[in-house]
Amino acid sequence: MRLVALFLAAFAGGFSGAIVPGPFLTVTIDGVTRRGFKMAPLLVVGHAILEGLMVIALVFGLEKFLSNHTVTGTIGLVGGLVLVWMGYGMIQGAIRGAIALELSGPGKSSQTGPRAPSGLRRRPVLLGLVTSLVNPYWVLWWATAGVGYVVAAVTLGSAGVLAFYTGHILSDFAWYLLVGFGVAAGRKFFSTQVYRVIVSACGVFLIGLAVYFLWSGVRMLFL
Numbered sequence: 589m590r591l592v593a594l595f596l597a598a599f600a601g602g603f604s605g606a607i608v609p610g611p612f613l614t615v616t617i618d619g620v621t622r623r624g625f626k627m628a629p630l631l632v633v634g635h636a637i638l639e640g641l642m643v644i645a646l647v648f649g650l651e652k653f654l655s656n657h658t659v660t661g662t663i664g665l666v667g668g669l670v671l672v673w674m675g676y677g678m679i680q681g682a683i684r685g686a687i688a689l690e691l692s693g694p695g696k697s698s699q700t701g702p703r704a705p706s707g708l709r710r711r712p713v714l715l716g717l718v719t720s721l722v723n724p725y726w727v728l729w730w731a732t733a734g735v736g737y738v739v740a741a742v743t744l745g746s747a748g749v750l751a752f753y754t755g756h757i758l759s760d761f762a763w764y765l766l767v768g769f770g771v772a773a774g775r776k777f778f779s780t781q782v783y784r785v786i787v788s789a790c791g792v793f794l795i796g797l798a799v800y801f802l803w804s805g806v807r808m809l810f811l
Contacts, residue, residue, distance in 0.1 A: 590744060590748075591744060591747055591748060591751045592751075594740065594741060594744065594748060594751045594752055594755070595751040595752070595754065595755040596755065597737075597755070597797065598737060598741075598751070598752045598753075598754075598755030598756040598759070599755035599756070599758055599759045600759070600790075600793050600797075601733070601737065601756070601759075601793070601794070601797055602755065602756035602757070602758075602759030602760060603759035603762065603763060603790060604674075604675075604678070604790035604791070604793055604794045605674075605725075605729050605733075605759075606759055606760050606763040606764065607763055607783075607786060607787055607790055608674075608678065608725060608787075611719050611722065611723050612631070612635065612716070612719050612720060612723060612726075612764075613767065615631065615715060615716075615719045616628055616631055616764055616767055616768065616771075617767065617771050619631060619712060619715070620767075620768045620771040620772060621771055623712075624772065625768045625769065625771075625772045627712050627768070628764050628765055628767065628768025628769075628771075629761065629764075629765060629768075630712035630713055630716065631712050631713070631715060631716035631719075631764065632716060632757075632760050632761050632764050632765075633713050633716060634712065634713040634714055634715060634716025634717035634718075634719075634720070635716045635717065635719075635720045635760055636757045636760065636761075637713070637717055638716075638717045638720050638721060639720070639753070639756065639757065639760075640753065640757075642730055642734070643738060643749065643752070643753050646730075646734070646735060646738045647738060647742060647749055657808040657809065658808075658809065660739055660804075660805075660808050661804075661805045661806070661807075661808030661809035662805065662809070663732075663735050663736050663739055663805070664736055664739075664801045664802065664804040664805025664806075664808060665801075665802060665805035665806070665809070666732050666805075667732045667733045667735060667736035667798075667801045667805075668736075668798040668799070668800075668801030668802035668804075668805060669798070669802070670728070670729075670732040670733055670798075671732075671733050671794045671795065671797055671798035671801060672794075672795055672798040672802075674729075674733075674791075674794055675790075675791040675792065675793070675794030675795035675798060676791070676795065677791075678787050678788070678790060678791030678794065679787075679788050679791035679792065679795075681787070682784040682785075682787045682788040682791070683788070685784070687783070687784055687787055733797075733801070736801050736804075737752055737756075738752065740752075741753075
């Protein structure tokens with residue numbers, strides 16, 4: 589049951605991170621508009637490779653520290669505070685209408701934003717990896733909340749790490765395949781209002797998860 593709970597938490601938490609507008613979303617919309625739906629899964633494969641390397645690095649880097657409650661408690665507190673900030677920002681942005689998802693069908697203009705060099709656009713897996721790597725939000729998530737997830741996963745052994753990674757990556761595939769379909773089909777099937785509802789729901793989940801992280805940190809440090 590603990591593995592199932594970790595998988596579901598990783599999926600929901602990963603989904604909450606995936607839907608935040610940023611460089612990867614822009615590249616996905618631009619790629620699908622130019623080259624079709626196939627670009628969406630290929631971009632996520634590159635993203636998944638990078639995140640797999642990150643998980644491996646964190647597992648081996650954290651292993652010797654996991655027995656130190658001060659370290660794990662601090663990680664829980666920092667990760668929880670960052671999740672509160674992220675969740676609040678998502679809910680606030682959705683309520684105020686500051687968050688929008690501009691989808692367009694093939695041949696129409698996509699949302700504005702930076703476009704990748706033509707060489708990278710011909711290599712979607714590499715493009716997905718590079719776009720994730722240069723995204724400050726991605727780095728921040730893994731340096732705080734991501735570390736907290738990995739700490740929890742390692743306590744369950746290799747199966748825990750696999751459950752976390754699988755749930756996290758499946759959330760990325762689910763969201764960006766949905767985005768790819770929306771771009772290919774046009775706004776008819778995926779409105780901005782629906783997107784804002786999803787963002788709000790994920791923001792609420794992040795704050796709930798933050799409470800768990802914060803409580804775990806307090807328990808490790810003070811109880």
